[in-house]
Amino acid sequence: MSGSSSRLDLHLIGIGTGNPDHLTAQAAKAMNAADLILLPRKGEAKADLVDLRRTICAGVLTQPVRIAEFDMPERAREGDYRQAVEDWHDAIARVWQGEIDRHLPKGGTVALLVWGDPSLYDSTLRIAERLTRAGREIAVRVAPGITSIHALTAAHAITLNPLAGSVTITTGRLLRDHGWPQAVDTVVVMLDGGCAFEGLDPAGITIWWGAYLGMAHEALEAGPLAAAAPRIAARRAELRARHGWIMDVYLMRKEQG
Structure with missing residues (x-):
């Protein structure tokens, strides 16, 4: 240089x-x-x-x-x-x-x-x-700009954190390698080249997923992880094949006891 x-x-x-x-x-x-x-x-x-x-x-x-x-x-x-x-x-x-x-x-x-x-x-x-x-x-x-996390929570009309709860922002690689972070209510996952949520026990977990957020071909899915995970995985593969690339992010929250 x-x-x-x-x-x-x-x-x-x-x-x-x-x-x-x-x-x-x-x-x-x-x-x-x-x-x-x-x-x-x-x-x-x-x-x-x-x-x-x-x-x-x-x-x-x-x-x-x-x-x-x-x-x-x-x-x-x-x-x-x-x-x-x-x-x-x-x-x-x-x-x-x-x-x-x-x-x-x-x-x-x-x-x-x-x-x-x-x-x-x-x-x-x-x-x-x-x-x-x-x-x-x-x-x-x-x-500063609007992050994909802001775009995701706005698209689903949800709050980022539960009342008095904690949030961890992590990557698909770390979620896959280490599982759900301890003492955390809500996890936001970015840079997931696959579907790291498939490796979790889905009991009591809700997921909100979005791809191409803010774009004309924005795609959204949400629901209990057990039911939503197969839909998201299939839709993600179809969208990636159609567009040649994908940018997605998702938020997962555990039921508070």
Whole structure:
């Protein structure tokens, strides 16, 4: 990466779950204040994702802002998971730096559109730290966004937490490996590449599931886990086959004794 000392303002903008209505006024202002907006391409199977970002830019920008698209590096699927992620983040940072140096060699303001919010199960802030270690003076600013959790609870018209109860946000990998967290009423599961809920004893558990939240093809399921799990698994497989990708999240709650 370049060792340029010119100042760079990096704006990480939460854009919600794909619905342009989810953008805040702060997000819209930050996009219009940028000199450059970087949009990632993730291959033909996920072309919908860059198309949504293009739609958001077209609807929000009220003045000319340079937009540059780049191909996202792929994460290695073999070997140590954490090391693969670290290497992947290094590769993404190198691509960002190359685009920034090419389009803004003297510095300026760059905006990146982040699904949901940059603080929740997203690595954009960690990748940005790699740019600060490249010798360039960088100021990172965040415009918070609506998370998939907010979109899920709104879609089902439910509260995130039970009265005086606790909530744990975890991943499908951790739920599969360790089961239901101890002394927790409600579990929100993100980044589940499969259906980790199938490994739980369903007795007394209710699930609320959503995919493509906020998008035109939003899909929702809910009910007692024993009855809903097969429906969700079948629908999830059908949707993934139809669209080539899926983004989903679910909330589960145990009956309080």
